[in-house]
Amino acid sequence: MTAATQDDPARVAAREAAEQHLRALVGRDDATLREDQWTAIEALAVDHRRALVVQRTGWGKSAVYFVATALLRAQGAGPTVIISPLLALMRNQIAAADRAGIHAVTINSTNNEDWSRIEDSIRAGDVDVLLVSPERLNNPSFRDQVLPRLAATAGLVVVDEAHCISDWGHDFRPDYRRIRTLLGELREGIPVLATTATANERVTRDVAEQLVPTGTATPDGPARPDGEVVVLRGELDRASLHLAVVRLKTAEQRLGWLADHLGDLHGSGIIYCLTVAQTQEIADFLRARGHTVAAYSGQTEAGERAALETDLAEGRVKALVATSALGMGFDATLGFVVNVGAPSSPVAYYQQVGRAGRGTDRADVVLLPAREDRDIWAYFASLAFPPEGLVRQVLSVLDGADGALATPALETYVDLGRSRLEMLLKVLDVDGAVRRVQGGWVSTGQEWAYDRDRYARVAEAREREQAAMLDYLGTDRCRMRFLRDQLDDPASQDCGRCDNCGGVSFSAEVSESSVSLAHDRLSRPGVPVPPRKMWPTALVNLGIDLKGKIADPPSEGRVVARLTDLGYGQQLRDLFREGTPDGPVPVPLVRAVIAVLEDWQPRAQAIVHVESARRPTLVRDFADGLSRFLRIPVVGRYAIADAGVGPGQGAANSAQRVAAVLRRHRLEAEVPAGPVLLLDDLVGTGWTMTLAARALREAGASDVHPLALGSTG
Structure with missing residues (x-):
């Protein structure tokens, strides 16, 4: 307990109440808050400040905002609004809140028939936590009818996976930029928490700057005067993870290796792939070899996704063969993560391997790189922000339109695919040049400048990240230290657990029968x-x-x-x-x-x-x-x-x-x-x-x- 807390009876009482809420949340009578967790909770629930928590996966970031919610609700504060990027993450958060006696609900694209009932419950004060996706913030009816009321009544706003706010983050999402608008509309003194496990120093600064209340100085260190942002950045080591790279020349060998060695890996886990097609191919092959696995991707139907997540968490499947759609925030006790193909950056890789090792002393993490990885990286890189000519064309079409234009109608005027066009429109919306309304998009008439230098810098950063990922594959240094260095972890040191440190070793041997069967399949x-x-x-x-x-x-x-x-x-x-x-x-x-x-x-x-x-x-x-x-x-x-x-x-x-x-x-x-x-x-x-x-x-x-x-x- 800090000296400040010991000298203040109100803070002592708040700490004791926080410990009780934590025990309800985790279901253990001996659970206690770590000092850094209490520091974050104290900043939110006692001092009503804004905080950014950058801590490793499994550190307990959700405990911070659920405990802070319980304390604030006891003070008479309104509901907590959690902006969360994935349905899988929302489902885990709702289940965790329920364990602590916190009534959490979600408004998302899969439950629109419940929206009216949920909104009535919010108005009646029966909801402690509302989880929404960042995309929901700009749904016209939600933005115009629900969001102003939430901004006026919220007791705490939480931005989960906050690295998505930043252009420099590995999973930037334009919709996250709208969060700054929401924060600017909050009443004075409403606490705000942003959390992430994957932010280097540059991303941390970028996110912190966007959390700063209007008119205050930009934060540049961990100690903050009142009114600015408390930045709590911890060590990013994952003591349970044993990292290794196994190099195999052909796809047949990689499939064969999985068939031979999957049963040797402890517990259940995730086999990550770079494409949807690969998840289906690998899952089919492993099932034919007797392994209980299933494919999981963004194309998997929402109800099936939820069932598969539960099967994995409860150990009914050995593995889900998944794209990054099974990523941020999925919370289960997993014994391993295997990557068939390397993600395009060490930061994205750290995010994926972080799914393993929660609640267990050991988890194995194996990367099976492939020659085609760079082709796939190049394809996704080609979907970057469009060139200025296409952006101006979109703006010109909207300027000349008689009313709103839906995205399919806009496609007839500009040579951009649906996902890329929607991303462009979201960026223009955040920048104030266009606005989403019922029926589509309209121009605001506001001047807009194409920030060529910024887009070039982001592209260059992506190229450096790809080069760093290749360096990770070939390094003879400690692998965990390499990843921590990429995340600017100041406490980075050799882990003693990875293959380069001698803490783990995986054979590259594959049986002839498995290679032959894989060859037949492929x-x-x-x-x-x-x-x-x-x-x-x-x-x-x-x-x-x-x-x-x-x-x-x-x-x-x-x-x-x-x-x-x-x-x-x-x-x-x-x-x-x-x-x-x-x-x-x-x-x-x-x-x-x-x-x-x-x-x-x-x-x-x-x-x-x-x-x-x-x-x-x-x-x-x-x-x-x-x-x-x-x-x-x-x-x-x-x-x-x-x-x-x-x-x-x-x-x-x-x-x-x-x-x-x-x-x-x-x-x-x-x-x-x-x-x-x-x-x-x-x-x-x-x-x-x-x-x-x-x-x-x-x-x-x-x-x-x-x-x-x-x-x-």
Whole structure:
């Protein structure tokens, strides 16, 4: 107990009450607060200040805000508002609050039928904690009707995973920037807590500056005068974690290693992958080898996610094979984390490995790097903030619009994909240039400057992080110390537990049988390509009279593999990589195509191919070879009619792509009144195949079976 607390009876009583609330929260009569936890609680519940807590995963950050909530509610304060990024995290937080007798509820996209009832409970004072996502803060009805009342009545505001506020954070989210607006509207003296486990010194400064009440100085150290921000930054070592890197040359060896060694890892855990396709491939293979695992990603239905999280926490599955969608804040006692492929930064990696080792003395953390990791990093890097010309185009369209424009309508005017366009709009909204309203987005008319230098600095920082991740793989230094140094942990020292410190060793041996079975699995070509069912919204804006359901779409198609797949994916990435010379279909892919056809058995009387400007030889060889193999004629092509429309033009969003394909291509073929096999080299959006199939149907084909070597997604 600090001297200040000992000398103040009110603080002594608050500390004693806080200890009681902690015991209820954790269910142990001997539980006590650590001094740094009490320092944070005292700042919030006694001094009513703003605080930033940067502490390792498992330190007990949720205990700080739940105990502070209990103390503040006893003082008559309003409900705590927790801004939390993930539904999985919200579910854990609600369960923890319930254990402490704290009534917590959430308003999110999955429970909109409960919103009115929850809002009534908030007004009646029956809710102690409200959890909302940052995205909810700019939902028009929530922002205009609920948020002002919360700002006026909240007793405490908590920003969880606060590194998301910062451009420099590894998981920056534009919606988090709105939090500063909420903080500016709070009544004077309302305490605010921001928490994270993954912030280096630069991110810590950035977040702290955004917490500073208007008109006060920027914090530059841990000691704060009243009115400024208390920054509590602790050591980031995770004493239970044993870090190791196991280098294996091929995807077959990595899958085989998992099959051989997963059962040796203690307890349940997470196998992280870089793509959704990889989670499905690996989970399928491990299940076939007798392991109880399941795939988990952002594409997993919300109800299934909740069930899988519970299965993992209660040990009913050995592992979830997951993307980073199972990340921040997932709280369970896990014995291991394995990464198949390296995240693009040491900070992101620290975040993921932090899921293991809570409530256990030991947890094993194994990284299996892959050659394709850098290709995947490059893809995600390509989704960065758009160039100024596209941003100005969005602003111009909104300036000239008669009323609000929904995102699908905006897509018809600008060549940006849905997720990237929404991210751009959120940034412009936070910057005050646009505003989200019922029905879409409107321009505010406010001047806006493109901060080219800032975006360049962020891009450069990402490149440094990728280089650091590669250094982590090859370092002979202590691995935990390496990660702590990346997070600017001043107390960084050798851990004595990792493979480089001699504290753990994992064999790279893989049984021949496992490699063989993995090879068989990965060598099994053929991925279904479902047909497009609906035309993009608002094509009329582009002068195209197509809308609603697609009449007579093609049948379900096939590709050998996706570019992100572990098996043929690497061959396809090499084939379609920039700079690879045009040429005939490589022999291994010829064999794979034949295997796909033997399994698929499409009934076709003729072949039509999509003409390619980039790989004309490849596509012609593909068509001629199949003609000989299937003994059916090539009757024409979906030809390039306007070479001024570049390959892939408009591919960022569906409306733009439909317009580009219609301008670029026309059907030149003698189409029989029967089924046709439609060939292309690479399926991206799927609109080229859809429009080519439409043209073939109109020319008399009874059915169209799309077939390509690969797909991008």
